[in-house]
Amino acid sequence: MLWKSIVTMVRSSPLFLFLIVSGAVIDLLFRYLSSLSYKYLIDLALLPRDGKALAVIISALLVLGLTNVLAGISSDYAKARLGSNFLFEYRIRLFRHMQLQSQRFYERFGVGDLLARYTDDIPSIQTAVLYILTGGFLSIASVIVGLAILFSMEWKLTLVTLAGSALLFVPFRMLKSRSLALGEAYYKQLDQFNGSIDENIKAYRVIRAFDLRRSMLDKVEGNLRTMLSIGVQRNFVSSNLNRLPMLAISLLTAVILAYGGYLTFDGSLTIGEFIAYNSIFFTVGTSMFGVTSVLPFFLSARTSLERLQQAMDWKPDVIERDGRELSPVRSDIALRDVNFAYVPDEPVLRHLNLTIPVSGYTSIVGPSGAGKSTVLQLLMRFSDPQSGAVMYDGHDIKEAQYASLLRQVGVVFQDSILFHSSIRDNIRVGNPDATQSEILEAARAAGIHETIVGFREGYDTLVSNYGDSLSGGQRQRIALARALLRNPRILFLDEATSALDPDTERAVNETIRALGRRMSIVSVTHRLANAAMSDRIIVLRQGTVAETGTHEQLLQQDGLYRQMWEKQQGFMLAHGGGSAKVQSDRLRKLPFFRGIDTAALEEISRLFVTEKFEAGTTVVEQGDQGDKFYLIARGKVEVVIAAGTGERRKVASLEDGDHFGEIALMQHIPRTATIVTATPCWLLSLSYDHFHPLVMRYPAIREGLEVTLRSRMQRRDD
Numbered sequence: 001m002l003w004k005s006i007v008t009m010v011r012s013s014p015l016f017l018f019l020i021v022s023g024a025v026i027d028l029l030f031r032y033l034s035s036l037s038y039k040y041l042i043d044l045a046l047l048p049r050d051g052k053a054l055a056v057i058i059s060a061l062l063v064l065g066l067t068n069v070l071a072g073i074s075s076d077y078a079k080a081r082l083g084s085n086f087l088f089e090y091r092i093r094l095f096r097h098m099q100l101q102s103q104r105f106y107e108r109f110g111v112g113d114l115l116a117r118y119t120d121d122i123p124s125i126q127t128a129v130l131y132i133l134t135g136g137f138l139s140i141a142s143v144i145v146g147l148a149i150l151f152s153m154e155w156k157l158t159l160v161t162l163a164g165s166a167l168l169f170v171p172f173r174m175l176k177s178r179s180l181a182l183g184e185a186y187y188k189q190l191d192q193f194n195g196s197i198d199e200n201i202k203a204y205r206v207i208r209a210f211d212l213r214r215s216m217l218d219k220v221e222g223n224l225r226t227m228l229s230i231g232v233q234r235n236f237v238s239s240n241l242n243r244l245p246m247l248a249i250s251l252l253t254a255v256i257l258a259y260g261g262y263l264t265f266d267g268s269l270t271i272g273e274f275i276a277y278n279s280i281f282f283t284v285g286t287s288m289f290g291v292t293s294v295l296p297f298f299l300s301a302r303t304s305l306e307r308l309q310q311a312m313d314w315k316p317d318v319i320e321r322d323g324r325e326l327s328p329v330r331s332d333i334a335l336r337d338v339n340f341a342y343v344p345d346e347p348v349l350r351h352l353n354l355t356i357p358v359s360g361y362t363s364i365v366g367p368s369g370a371g372k373s374t375v376l377q378l379l380m381r382f383s384d385p386q387s388g389a390v391m392y393d394g395h396d397i398k399e400a401q402y403a404s405l406l407r408q409v410g411v412v413f414q415d416s417i418l419f420h421s422s423i424r425d426n427i428r429v430g431n432p433d434a435t436q437s438e439i440l441e442a443a444r445a446a447g448i449h450e451t452i453v454g455f456r457e458g459y460d461t462l463v464s465n466y467g468d469s470l471s472g473g474q475r476q477r478i479a480l481a482r483a484l485l486r487n488p489r490i491l492f493l494d495e496a497t498s499a500l501d502p503d504t505e506r507a508v509n510e511t512i513r514a515l516g517r518r519m520s521i522v523s524v525t526h527r528l529a530n531a532a533m534s535d536r537i538i539v540l541r542q543g544t545v546a547e548t549g550t551h552e553q554l555l556q557q558d559g560l561y562r563q564m565w566e567k568q569q570g571f572m573l574a575h576g577g578g579s580a581k582v583q584s585d586r587l588r589k590l591p592f593f594r595g596i597d598t599a600a601l602e603e604i605s606r607l608f609v610t611e612k613f614e615a616g617t618t619v620v621e622q623g624d625q626g627d628k629f630y631l632i633a634r635g636k637v638e639v640v641i642a643a644g645t646g647e648r649r650k651v652a653s654l655e656d657g658d659h660f661g662e663i664a665l666m667q668h669i670p671r672t673a674t675i676v677t678a679t680p681c682w683l684l685s686l687s688y689d690h691f692h693p694l695v696m697r698y699p700a701i702r703e704g705l706e707v708t709l710r711s712r713m714q715r716r717d718d
Ligand SMILES: Nc1ncnc2c1ncn2[C@@H]1O[C@H](COP(=O)(O)OP(=O)(O)OP(=O)(O)O)[C@@H](O)[C@H]1O
Pocket: 103, 104, 342, 343, 348, 366, 367, 368, 369, 370, 371, 372, 373, 374, 375, 526, 653
């Protein structure tokens, strides 16, 4: 399939093809005519001492040589152009294909994987195509023409040559599968290496802060050593593929010299014919060698072609149609009986029906994993549901022109990635045609204009490393300005402020709330304090709508929302986010502190210590001795379990108000899971050593803990 498109592409450049082919034909002529010329040079000019014949032969050779050089130059130019066109065309094709893809594609092909396809696979195919097109075809043609001449000169000797030439392909048959296997192994290591470089750039702060430099270095060094060893083996096999055919050619040459010499002794060949025969055979031998030397390129390109094909064959999740334009949405956006799963048989949304009026501020809340972000992704058509429909004003968005949908929406994600260019250009991403005053207006509305003009370079300040040169709040505000510049009818927010520190979050939320008067906002958040002011709240549970209403209505319903609300209450963060506290009433809601008197709870609450963690930090490691219990005052962590095979699997997420590690309050036993922070976290920890004296004084605490732990152990064993 891909070969076909390569052939089509090559054929679409007829001028370059003509120059390459004519260069090859002239080169072929030059090779054989100059070899044949020995016959005439010796037999017609040198032996009869004919000066005129000598002059004619030398002039003809000069003209041919000059023509060959000129044809070679134009052929080289054509090859350079064709080669560059090839690189351009296939890199652009892969890039366009990538742009159509969604999350599944990027999960399957990592950064390193994709980079290697651009920088190694495509050039490797290009080299093979050019080599086959020039050296390969020329060599085959040369072998055919050369053998025909040799046959006409001495057929018996040529039959021996032909039979012996089969030897040339023996190394290829022997080494082919080894070469392919080494090619695959090499690319696997290269993908990993590229991935590590990417990781080291993106996560350099975490690597520095947690002193992971040694382990990262060890990882990359191990990777490079394996690559080096495979590279040596691969080159060795390739050079054997090149060199072993030489052995066959040397053998054949010996046979020709011996048998040809014998034919000269018995007068069947003249000396001129013998020398010309040898000279032509030398050219045929070189050409045969040329055919075999294409083979390593061919094998390497075969692996690369398969890898490129894998990526190009990946079907986009969303098929963009040239449907009609979606008119500006006025009434509502809705999900109708939507079923959606990322993994077959693991439904995330189940027969979900929900309607969001295009006015005011709507929050979508729910426990972790309920499908909140998934709903947002479907509303923006990052994926399509497996069944059901997403409607804007009653029109299925699958039938509409994709660009007309995107024009109506703006979005701010939790981690806003900014591009490596000026702040102005980063905002302009929202609308490339925006004027300077529109950019300034968007920045003002996002509350970032004053900060930007305070920078020495103002709007021309370079944003580097995906926005790392700015604070989290500044980054989110620029992302907000970028979304506002589109003048969207609906602004989607996916946990847009939850990774910010409390003061910044409050300030950015005030800005967003003010925007709610100008446009419709749909915000996914797990922090209910942010949802409380919304005009309406949709509560999701396991992919269905559990409750809807305003904050007050939902509290009265006494359902899931109320439970979540109460879980998140009772924590206080000092201004500036330096320390956190938990109230004794909140502690009473923990199952193992239920029934304990207020004085004891007060005492316990004072024992908690604030620990602040950046995103991506391991708080506890599976297998380590547990000595602390943790409450999440703010933030989100992931619970990861390593199976016997060493494979790590995320089993749950915990967020504001959740707790973990209570077993450590009873005894030092190994942690049963690893906890890694997914956002910056403020955790309150209670150590066994501080807690133990209290357990001694209050037997009710021990009893409560024992009951909880027994039931937890029971659940785990089940
Ligand atoms: N790309 C993916 N591949 C496989 N499963 C996924 C993928 N993205 C999300 N999921 C799973 O789908 C479910 C819903 O995820 P989603 O992110 O929509 O939930 P959420 O309510 O936004 O949760 P959170 O608040 O933790 O972000 C979760 O169980 C999650 O693990």
